[in-house]
Amino acid sequence: MSRVVIIGGGAAGLLAGIAAAQNGASVTILEKMRQPGKKMLITGKGRCNITNACELQEFVKNLPGNGRFLNSALHRFTNNDIVEMLENNGLPTKVERGGRIFPVSDRAKDVVDTLVRLFTSLGGRLLTDTKALEIVVKDGRAVGVKTINGVHTADAVILAAGGASYPGTGSDGGGAKLAAKAGHHIVALKPSLVPLESDYPYVDELQGLSLRNVQATLLADGKKIGSEFGEMLFTHFGVSGPIILSLSNAAVKALNAGQEVELHIDLKPALNAEKLDARLQRDFKEYSRKQLANGMKDLLPQRLIPVVCDMAYLDEEKFVNQISREERLRLLQALKSFCVPITAARPIGEAIVTAGGVDVKEINPKTMESKLVGGLYFAGEVMDVDGYTGGFNLQAAFSSGYAAGCAAANI
Structure with a gap:
């Protein structure tokens, strides 16, 4: 059983955790905030615009920031897949104007709670109030994560710590710093959807x-x-x-x-x-x-x-x-x-989405694994990928998280 440690308990981190656990891994999510999914709670004006009902080829067009990089991941875990996952776990959804998909309850908290419940039911461990300080790299491989509470050893590490928008939710640019410390080039962070x-x-x-x-x-x-x-x-x-x-x-x-x-x-x-x-x-x-x-x-x-x-x-x-x-x-x-x-x-802290992040040229688009550090994977907004409003950014997080989780579990 491979040990997978995920930095960040947002949309990308939770999907990565679910996918890794479904593939038989022992999974731990490290979330520095007191509760997971805080940024998801404010999306769609607190209703959570989960994804979009448009055709898959339209997703790439609506992800102008390196959307083509996500083509494989979007096809592997689609908008229909996230809707099916939520509905199979007790959360019905609805389609609104512009193909935007929301929970019928209109409560973002229900989306977060459903994903957390699914993750823990698969045996996943969620540690909150646990800030990652460094990705431990030995002989060119990620072997663990150093946190304020000690070191978590791992066979694979997934960095899903978000961008730099809405820092009060935990998305404060820390993920880019961790990636840079591990040797990755960071495309300058700037506001998108601002x-x-x-x-x-x-x-x-x-x-x-x-x-x-x-x-x-x-x-x-x-x-x-x-x-x-x-x-x-x-x-x-x-x-x-x-x-x-x-x-x-x-x-x-x-x-x-x-x-x-x-x-x-x-x-x-x-x-x-x-x-x-x-x-x-x-x-x-x-x-x-x-x-x-x-x-x-x-x-x-x-x-x-x-x-x-x-x-x-x-x-x-x-x-x-x-x-x-x-x-x-x-x-x-x-x-x-x-x-x-x-x-x-307006300042990047007021942006809904961050443009910039880990250079996608340094990431394998099929597995989300680093091309520089073995066993290190990326998911979500920490990468230089961004899109328009309408559920496209959350789907990018879900799809990349799923791809990273599957690959990390089978390392």
Whole structure:
């Protein structure tokens, strides 16, 4: 019976532990926090977006950060496999908009509890409040893990300690340091799926305003680098929400390259310019004797009207019947391309996902074993792999964890 020690009791670590135990290994998970799966507890706004119901080939497209590296692992342990595992162990799931899969209970804790229960029922040992200090390497092989409570000897070690986002959950970049100490190259950690900052003067006025069904396009030095449709939110520092998070990786790369980044929001994407102009003319005819601010009340949220008018160089107190064709077309342009300059990303500690980590060129994609240190495996966000929102990052953790666990048990 091989002895497998896993560093980290999150999504990747728990799946690695389950897979290793199912393959007959003696498994110990070392979790430095008081409870396992703390980051899972806050995913999906506390509901846990387990995975996505899309076809497998779509997963790689939604993992822009080295998704191809995970192709083998994703096929070995699929989105259907994690759903089946949870449902067979008493946790029913449901599919929501965009193929997102959640537990029927809408409780992330139920997902964590189900995985922990399965792991321990297979004979796995979970040690909490146990921080790993070093991966013990002898003669080019991982032979154990040194912790604050002593050394755990092993035939195989799986590093599944997460990235550097939400450090309060235990994901504080410590895994990358352990890998570096063991001789691995670390691709610089940076935020992915993170809110964006703006010095736009209207941000304070719009704070808390949520926009739905808008098209947000990201430009870097005037060139389109991404576009997303859906929901976004203005905050005290800039912008957030699902479509902003999806665009943030591209924004971070452009900002790091010193490019000028702008967010152009189409507030009425369902209407082309011609149809929107016709809509404006109808509204202006109906409210011809009202001031512009009141003449647009059917078109935009009240708080957005003065800002859009200002962007179009229009006086919101001007009467609608005094608006010229040229002024109406300026208003049309502001509605179709509401521009917000992006100055920075929020700190990595506020990111949902970390980009960067252990260089995947140094990892065997079929087994997740290190190419540099025998018996050392990697799983989850500690590797330089990241994806969009929608359950893709958790599936990457589950699939890589499963692959690592199977291989480590059969070492």
